Amino acid sequence: MKELYLNGAFMPPDEARISVMDRGFLFGDGVYEVIPSYGGRFLGLEPHLDRLDASLAALRLANPLARETWRSVLQRLIGTPPAPDQYVYLQITRGAPPERDHLCPESTEPTVMALARPIKPRAPTVAERGVTCITRPDIRWLRGEIKSISLVASVMMRREAADAGALETIMHRDGQVTEGAVSNVFVVTGDELATPPKGHLLLPGITRELALLLARDHGIRFLEHPIPLETLRGADEVWLSSSTREILPVTRLDDRPVGTGLPGPLWRRIDALYQDYKARVREGHV
Structure with missing residues (x-):
């Protein structure tokens, strides 16, 4: 894994940092998706992104990225040329407000992360x-x-x-x-x-x-x-x-x-x- 996506930027994994006040870390307050890719093409990308929208809506979180931006981010993560079989893991949390409180300020910026990993072949x-x-x-x-x-x-x-x-x-x-x-x-x-x-x-x-x-x-x-x-x-x-x-x-x-x-x-x-x-x-x- 050469890079991951975090809050609008691509970076090496060892440079990625989030706050200890992030609500994903403190409360598990967030959602995720896992999307497989074969030969550089995603299997079920739109249904996965639809499900992401549904999970975010249930938690009363707005999707921080437009659908086209998600497509662009995920396509970059699987690389050029892409590895044969991969999955992209993406995660969105409610962000890192200044105080630990079950009730989060509505203005808190979400934390958005995505990375790609190989799919292990079936034994x-x-x-x-x-x-x-x-x-x-x-x-x-x-x-x-x-x-x-x-x-x-x-x-x-x-x-x-x-x-x-x-x-x-x-x-x-x-x-x-x-x-x-x-x-x-x-x-x-x-x-x-x-x-x-x-x-x-x-x-x-x-x-x-x-x-x-x-x-x-x-x-x-x-x-x-x-x-x-x-x-x-x-x-x-x-x-x-x-x-x-x-x-x-x-x-x-x-x-x-x-x-x-x-x-x-x-x-x-x-x-x-x-x-x-x-x-x-x-x-x-x-």
């Missing part, structure tokens, strides 16, 4: 053996649709998963699946694909939406409806989706196999469609 073992997850009660706040930087609950859940030798924690509330600590969740029962509906309890993932779009366009039946925890545990297939991990098959859940214990046929089909879509993004055909 070949994922398609061969899948990944392992655990389930836990959803202990987060009730505004999961906001992509908030206040992520301590997700940090705790990822730690629990790692301690159990798993990749991810799938969460549930009142007997219903919500989402993973850093992912959306899909289940396959028979020939039916299902995912929990959008609402306050989960983040509307851009990869989630793309998976459903690909399913619709290729005749794969799907439903968005509540998924009981027992349905998850008895599913033929379980998937995770996120911008940097794409769509992953879960083959072991709470120390029990999912379905046959191997990546399922519907996952293989949707993954092939997703990889084809990525290839078209790289070639500039999307």
Whole structure:
């Protein structure tokens, strides 16, 4: 990473500084986005920026940059020529007022930061053996649709998963699946694909939406409806989706196999469609 963007300027990472009074540091008062790029072309840039606007509006923050400025900043960060596969992380906080107070002055200038990092290639073992997850009660706040930087609950859940030798924690509330600590969740029962509906309890993932779009366009039946925890545990297939991990098959859940214990046929089909879509993004055909 040669440079990052901070408050209107590009600079080397070791020169970047923010105030200790920044409300992102003191309160987690801010939002973020993660946008993948393949071959120098962003996948889902506009939906990601739309979601950024929605998160900012929920926190009553104005977007500090115009849409065209965001495009220009993000394109510069991925470089010329760009590295093959990258993601851009951007973060906006409410800024650094002179006093620490839960009520922030409305005139405070926001802090805006963005940087690019490589996307790690998917391990070949994922398609061969899948990944392992655990389930836990959803202990987060009730505004999961906001992509908030206040992520301590997700940090705790990822730690629990790692301690159990798993990749991810799938969460549930009142007997219903919500989402993973850093992912959306899909289940396959028979020939039916299902995912929990959008609402306050989960983040509307851009990869989630793309998976459903690909399913619709290729005749794969799907439903968005509540998924009981027992349905998850008895599913033929379980998937995770996120911008940097794409769509992953879960083959072991709470120390029990999912379905046959191997990546399922519907996952293989949707993954092939997703990889084809990525290839078209790289070639500039999307």
